[in-house]
Amino acid sequence: MIKGYKAKPDLLRDRIILVTGAGDGIGRTASLTYARHGATVILLGRTVAKLETLYDEIIGAGFPEPGIVPMDLATDSAADIQELVEVISDKYGRLDGLLHNAAILGERVPFETCDLDQWSRVMQVNFNSVFKLTRLLLPLLKLSASASIIFTSSGVGAKPRAYWGAYSVSKYAMEGLAKLLADELENTSNIHVNILNPGATRTSMRAAAVPGEDPQTLKTPEDLMGLYLYLMGPDSATENGKTFNA
Ligand SMILES: NC(=O)c1ccc[n+]([C@@H]2O[C@H](COP(=O)([O-])OP(=O)(O)OC[C@H]3O[C@@H](n4cnc5c(N)ncnc54)[C@H](OP(=O)(O)O)[C@@H]3O)[C@@H](O)[C@H]2O)c1
Known part of the structure; x- marks a missing residue:
């Protein structure tokens, strides 16, 4: 990305964009930002009340x-x-x-004491569902004239950490999937695929990961939106298979 990237107000006009985890944190801000730049955003999440509040705000x-x-x-x-695919296709x-x-986030404990069910749950949400x-x-x-897939990773996804x-393993696996897909789709489609690492950001996940930290010292989701817009819009159409650190 060119430093200081400034998105045009109508950058995402008429684009249909699905955001997972849209109800809170970075996903909420990204959904609102994409809508502000003209996109029709499909808000996917598990807490309906949060999605409805965001829906009202966008409207x-x-x-x-x-x-x-x-x-x-x-x-x-x-x-x-598959049902979701059919709904999007029809609408x-x-x-x-x-x-x-x-x-x-899951639990952060020594590997030899990790809980088997919790491990599977994190892999399910962070990797299997993404796949x-x-x-x-x-x-x-593939039906889009120019589509973007953004995989949200983490510093501990690029390089697994004790x-x-x-969480670390799921993001590492997800980065592998993103790179495989980017390689397959290069020159064979209009889809570009990239990895975005937001870095330490003021959200509830970060507060759970680093409880002693003063949230005021962290960047906010709003601070990240230049990169989120750049990677979602047409200005990044030639970027593929890359990792972007916010
Ligand atoms: N914040 C950071 O410092 C940081 C750093 C590096 C990477 N990241 C990555 O950035 C992304 C966003 O993180 P965040 O900090 O914004 O996290 P967050 O505030 O915890 O928000 C996560 C969102 O994902 C949704 N979600 C969680 N489990 C779900 C499930 N089973 N089904 C559907 N939706 C589910 C949550 O829904 P509910 O609201 O219903 O719980 C919430 O809307 C994540 O991929 C994270 O790994 C964050």
Whole structure:
């Protein structure tokens, strides 16, 4: 990204963008920001009340009407996602952007004491659901003139770190999936695929990960939005298979 990137106000006009984990944290701010720049945002999350509040905020601001998809990525089935694909196909006919944002932290303990069920749950939300959504939404992304898939990773995804457990491993696996896909789709599609590491950001996940930290010392989700817009919009159409650190 060019430093100081400034998105045009209508950068995402008429684009259909799905954001996972849209109800809170970075996903909430990204959804609102994409809507402000003209996108119709499909808000996917597990807490319906949060999605409804965001829906009202987007409508109240006069931005394009979003869609709401209540889905728990810890328990969703392939059939649930297939149903979502059909709904998007019927209503919008294509998908122009997919922001994989939802994730859970899980427990951070020495590997030899990690809980087996918790490990599986983190892998399910942070990796398996990302795989399933990408696999089943790909035909709709291929119908876009220019589509973007953003995989949200972490510093401990690029380089696994002691005691970060399944969170670190799930992000490492997700980065592998992103790179494989970027390689396959290069020159064969209009889809570009990149990895975004937001870095330490003022959200509830960060507060849970580093409880003693003063949140006021951290950047906010709003501070990240230049990069989120750049990677979602047409200005980054030639970027593929890269990692962007906020
Ligand atoms: N914040 C940081 O410092 C930081 C640093 C590096 C990477 N990241 C990454 O950035 C992304 C966003 O993190 P964040 O800090 O914004 O986290 P957050 O504030 O905890 O928000 C996470 C969002 O994901 C949703 N979610 C969690 N489990 C879900 C499930 N099973 N099904 C559907 N939605 C689910 C949450 O829904 P509910 O609101 O219903 O719980 C919430 O909306 C994550 O991928 C994270 O790994 C964050």
